[in-house]
Amino acid sequence: MYKAAVIGDSASVSGFAALGLSVFRETEPDKITKLISRLAANDFAVIYITEPAAALVSDTINKYRSSKLPSIVLIPAIEGNTGEGMRALHDAVEKAVGSDILN
Secondary structure, eight states: OOEEEEEEOHHHHGGGGGGTOEEEEOOOHHHHHHHHHHHHHTTEEEEEEEHHHHHHTHHHHHHHTTSSSOEEEEEOBTTBOOSHHHHHHHHHHHHHHSSOTTO
16 A cells, blocks of 8 residues: 655644655755655655755656656745745646646
8 A cells, every 4th residue: 555755844744644654754854855766665655845945856757757656746834935846736737638728
């Protein structure tokens, strides 16, 4: 059975535990990179990561963009939204359907 996880600062990710997601309070780039690799190898199908945490490990995230699993989804953090998550969503939709239907 596949699992879902969320990675980011404590204030942004703590509430996700109530939804049954595995929560990882991590903000150090090296640890986030290792964590993503470990989660990918252990049947995590979806990894939600806060935009600030994702910015620290963009190379690692890009490595998984062409993989079926895990799907890495950027989410806003408590301190705000950089817009990167929405840009990634637009890119994915455009790639899937051939045009940006969200605009």
